[in-house]
Amino acid sequence: MAEEVKKISVVVFAAAAICLAVCGCGGIGGYMNESLYPAGIRSVYIEMFDNQSFRRGIEYELTDALAKRIEAQTPYKIVSDRSRADTVISGQIVRAGESVLSTERQTGRALEREVLLRAVVSWKNQETGELLINDGQVSASASYSEWQNQGFAYGSALAANNLAEKIVELMEVGW
16 A cells, blocks of 8 residues: 555656646746747838827927847847838827826925827838737836926927837737
8 A cells, every 4th residue: 555655656756747847847838039020020110100199299298219129138139211210100190188297285386297298100011011919009108397397398208108108018019
C-alpha cells in the first residue's frame, strides 16, 4: 500500500512539473524579446493633423509633439518627403474642450482648469496599403491654473504632448 501511494505521488509530482514547465515565462502569454513596434518599417511621414475644434493652433502642437515622440520612443525615423516614407500617419482633432476642476470659494473664479483633447488617427503602410491603425480614437487631458500664470496655451501644449504619447502607444503591436 505504501508503495502505491509513493508511485501515485511521483506521478502527480511529474504532472505538476510538466504543467509548470509548459506554462512558464516562455510559453503561452509569457514575455517576449521582440520589438513592441511592427517590423519592416523604417520611416514615418506625419501629415499635419486636421482640427475640427474651434481652438486654433493645437494641430501644430500635436503634430510637432508626435514627431518628437516617434523619434525618441520608436525605432522609426521621421521623414519630410511623403514619397520616401514607408508609412504615413494622419488624423484629426475632433474635440478640444475645457472644463473647470476647482473654484475659489468666495469669488467663484476658477482655480484650476483642464484641457481635454480627442483625436482620430490612421497609420497606413505605403508599400502594402495595409492600415496599421484604422481610425483609432485617442484622448488625453492636462490641467493648468491661471493662478500660477498658466493659460490655455500651456494646458493645450501639455495635453497635446500627452495625446502624442497615447498615439505612440497605439503604434505598438498587440500582445
